[in-house]
Amino acid sequence: MNNLPLNEFVKAKRKSLGLSREEFAQKAGVGIRFLRELEQGKETLKMDKVNQVLKLMGMQLGPVPMDRQKLLESK
Template identity: 85%
Template sequence: MNNLSLNEYVKSKRKSLGLSREELALKAGVGLRFLRELEQGKETLKMDKVNQVLKLFGMQLGAMPMDRNNLIEP
């Protein structure tokens, strides 16, 4: 999964496992609305719930370097 965004990663993994959104939400213990928002790229999500989903894939949230060209300089 080369450099996919979080929402792209979750959606891709879910589909590769043949799971519906409803099935993944149930397995992860999160609501369907939350999973839908995660897959649609909502920018404000609870990290603990994101980690509940990622845990099913053997992953967790972590820090990544940013493209320095996108930083706002004072």
Template identity: 55%
Template sequence: MNQIAEFVKTRRKQLGMTQEEFAEKAGVALTVIRKIEQGKENLSLSRVNQVLSMFGHVLTSIHEKDAKRNSEV
């Protein structure tokens, strides 16, 4: 979750938005943004994807072989 936390925090700051502004724009509660940026692990996947969709990303499952192959490229 730390990679996601850093990704969201960095991208939000690049947009020049506060957590409050970003939460409103993403359509989630402020606590969702705070939990994501703090690297909390007990988050709703749908809420995380709602936030990540602001940057054109989603979390999804992939086969382990595919993950290894993509990391080698």
């Protein structure tokens, strides 16, 4: 599960905990709209709010290696 994009990771983890978006958002202290946008892969989100969600799972944002070849191919 650790190699998933952030949006897929959050959604999979929430579902594995058996929580609805509403329940998860409430526990994380964020709005349902924010969680929905996060799970749908919105590219511009506030990092502090993303960290609020990840904190609930014992995680935090951080740099990860990128596949530079994929980046070049996608342009």
